[in-house]
Amino acid sequence: xxxIVNGTVIDGSGGPAFAGDVAVDGDRITDVVRRxxxxxxxxxxxxxxxxxxxxxxxxxxxxxxxxxxxxxxPDAPSKTSQGVTTEINGQCGGSAAPRYGEARLSSDxxxxxxxxxxxRSLAEYRGALAAAKPAVNTVQFVGHxxxxxxxxxxxxxxxxxxxxxxxxxxxxxxLDEGGWGLSTGLIYQPGKYATREEVEALASAxxxxxxxxxxxxxxxxxGIEAAIDEVIDLVKATGVRAEISHLKTSGRSNWGKIDAVxxxxxxxxxxxxxxxxxxxxxxxxxxxxxxxxxxWAQEGGAPAELARLEDSAxxxxxxxxxxxxxxxxxxxxxxxxxSGENRRYSGRLVSEILAGGxxxxxxxxxxxxxxxxxxxxxxxFFFGMSEENLSKIYSRPWVVPGSDASLRAPWGPxxxxxxxxxxxxxxxxxxxxxxxxxxxxxxxxxxMTSTVADRFGLIGRxxxxxxxxxxxxxxxxxxxxxxxTYSSPHLFSGGVKLTMVxxxxxxxxxxxxxxxxxxxxxx
Numbered sequence: 221x222x223x224i225v226n227g228t229v230i231d232g233s234g235g236p237a238f239a240g241d242v243a244v245d246g247d248r249i250t251d252v253v254r255r256x257x258x259x260x261x262x263x264x265x266x267x268x269x270x271x272x273x274x275x276x277x278x279x280x281x282x283x284x285x286x287x288x289x290x291x292x293x294p295d296a297p298s299k300t301s302q303g304v305t306t307e308i309n310g311q312c313g314g315s316a317a318p319r320y321g322e323a324r325l326s327s328d329x330x331x332x333x334x335x336x337x338x339x340r341s342l343a344e345y346r347g348a349l350a351a352a353k354p355a356v357n358t359v360q361f362v363g364h365x366x367x368x369x370x371x372x373x374x375x376x377x378x379x380x381x382x383x384x385x386x387x388x389x390x391x392x393x394x395l396d397e398g399g400w401g402l403s404t405g406l407i408y409q410p411g412k413y414a415t416r417e418e419v420e421a422l423a424s425a426x427x428x429x430x431x432x433x434x435x436x437x438x439x440x441x442x443g444i445e446a447a448i449d450e451v452i453d454l455v456k457a458t459g460v461r462a463e464i465s466h467l468k469t470s471g472r473s474n475w476g477k478i479d480a481v482x483x484x485x486x487x488x489x490x491x492x493x494x495x496x497x498x499x500x501x502x503x504x505x506x507x508x509x510x511x512x513x514x515x516w517a518q519e520g521g522a523p524a525e526l527a528r529l530e531d532s533a534x535x536x537x538x539x540x541x542x543x544x545x546x547x548x549x550x551x552x553x554x555x556x557x558x559s560g561e562n563r564r565y566s567g568r569l570v571s572e573i574l575a576g577g578x579x580x581x582x583x584x585x586x587x588x589x590x591x592x593x594x595x596x597x598x599x600x601f602f603f604g605m606s607e608e609n610l611s612k613i614y615s616r617p618w619v620v621p622g623s624d625a626s627l628r629a630p631w632g633p634x635x636x637x638x639x640x641x642x643x644x645x646x647x648x649x650x651x652x653x654x655x656x657x658x659x660x661x662x663x664x665x666x667x668m669t670s671t672v673a674d675r676f677g678l679i680g681r682x683x684x685x686x687x688x689x690x691x692x693x694x695x696x697x698x699x700x701x702x703x704x705t706y707s708s709p710h711l712f713s714g715g716v717k718l719t720m721v722x723x724x725x726x727x728x729x730x731x732x733x734x735x736x737x738x739x740x741x742x743x
Contacts, residue, residue: 222723223263224694227270231684232277232669234662242275243688247722247737248512252684270694273717274361277682278305278663278691280672281436282498283465283622285309286358287316287328287345289634290627291336292444294354294736297629300727302368302647302702302713303693305720306674306741310361311465312436317345318362318394319521323369327522327597328556332633343397346740355726355736356627357691361403361434361485363395364422365411374410376519379418387418388425398742400676403465406447407439407511409521418455427460430743432676441470442459448481451666452495453490459656461494463675466624467613470505470604471563473738478609482616487522489618498622501649504706505641506555506624509598510591514541522596529577529592539584549574549583553706554590555599556637562590562598566638567707590676600642602705615652617663630710641709645702648713652701661697677743694718 221243229240229252245253253261281299284307290296299307302681303683304698310316314326319340324330330337339345344363349358366386372379379387391402402422402633423433433454437447455462464485469478487494503616510518510525517528517538528534554565554573565573590598613619614684623646628639642649647668654664673682680689700715712730719727724737 221250221263221265222268222725224268224270224275224692225263227273227694229684230274230276230665231660232666232682234666234670235518237274237662239742241249242684242692244692244720244723247377247690249684249686249688249690250403251686256292264329267496268694270717273667273696274661274696275684276695277669277684278693278719278721279303279621279668280306280308280678280682281646282308282463282620282672282676283311283624285311285314285624285626287360288325288626290354290356290358291348291352291635292332293627294352295629295631295726295732295734296355296627296738297732298565298644298712300355300719300732301716302645302719303695303716304356304647305679305691305693306357306359306681308359308361308400308622309628310399310685311403311434313363313365313403313408313411315361315363315403317342317366317367318370318390320390322373323366327595330456339395341661342394342399346398349740353525353736354738356738357741358738359400359678359741360398361401361432361547362391362399363634364402364404364414364419365408367391367422368410368414372410376410378413378415384418384421388421391422391425392429395426395429395431398740399431400741400743401434402426403434405436407436409518412438416450418453423458424459427458431460432463433460434465436465438651441474444469444474444477444481445484448484452484452493455488455493455495462496464495464497466505466622467497467499467607467619468505469609470602472604475535475606475609478606478612482612486616491568496618498621499610500622500624500642500646501610501614501653502640502642503607504601504640505605506599506601506602508640509554509587509600510596511600512542512545512547512552513538517548519549520671525596528594529588529596530596535588535592539582539588540589541740543582547583551603552604553601555601556639557590557599558594558597562594565590599638610653611657615657617667618671620645620667620675628710635710639705639709641702641706642713644704645713646710648700648715649702663684678741690720690723692718692720
């Protein structure tokens, strides 16, 4: 038994904080005791002194990509050190399972997993995850891109009626094996080729299983209003509960659309649709650099892209089209790289690299060269969002924190990457920004805990109350801040004193204990 004493309890309900103690036995909270004016209770148990600290439910990261990395670095250091106890994985259409036909994991996942990549079905993935014993809980969505690649492959065409039926069957099996819902990434290969009818059929299949839907929409820029309409129409048609992933208006020319976007979402919610959103607390997106390639050059995924880049005539055409795209290269920063010759570019803007006379004559030539030598695995940050719009988004109480990041560590196989700072600092930065908008600490914590738990149906999570699972964080509000930056991303956040998952203390006083109590959560 463990009792956390002398803390300020913020229980996740949104109710007022109070001085109190939280008792834990096994994986459950056995009592939450308010301290009054009399003598303090006495406990025959290990005690954790939380004087000067908040005691809250564990934070829930609503949008993550740790599917593979939970097996590689199961201590989940970048997450537990900022108080994350549950991740919602398999997002943006890409999941670790199921993996049949032509389906392949992203190249970084596959390269780092190596001979640990032994599964095909979601059930087999769960077995591998159980053997790794991760420190955090995981909720697993099933990616549409993964389903489509398993059935259709990477061809740039619409799916046939029979292929859609087979995707729905594979989704159903995966949901029966523990999948939480369906996710889409409709700007990525091969999901971008899906018709509305294909997506609606899969969402209907998810709804029939009582499952959920999360979407990286078809557009977050020029076509964002039409993309929002597509999501709303889908929810109306299927009744599925939906999450709009990392809500944003990308590109300066689209910043003025934010009020119309928020009005559409809030109108849908007022009409009774089950719709919400998440967002990371930064104004740069993070994804693969190959997203800047022309559509035709992306077809077939990374292997096909690389073959085109290695063909001199096709490479020249790709470079010319990139140069003609009008992209502002002052807003594109190189992230993680894979070849030694490219490491010097990480954390630097493309415009600065070119200004330094690095050899390439144009941005298109530079991008093609980096992608070619990295095997099309280069990461990038795109600074295309507005700080003012981020504040407008965070002013909505239905927006919750989602890092859009996989877990990281500053050591081992993950330590040589150059991730977005959101991997290490989403929770303290979300808390800081929301509090600066005038939200109370109780309401801000609610959005980081019970709001996410209720939206995704995480029973027994997100609140400190008797009988709930013991996912708990002890943290000092004045010290709770992110330290990671775009140039130095592998820095842990400050302020968290203890992180407990299902009663297991996995992080305490700056150290990872090696005690891991995370679970694969089921609906």
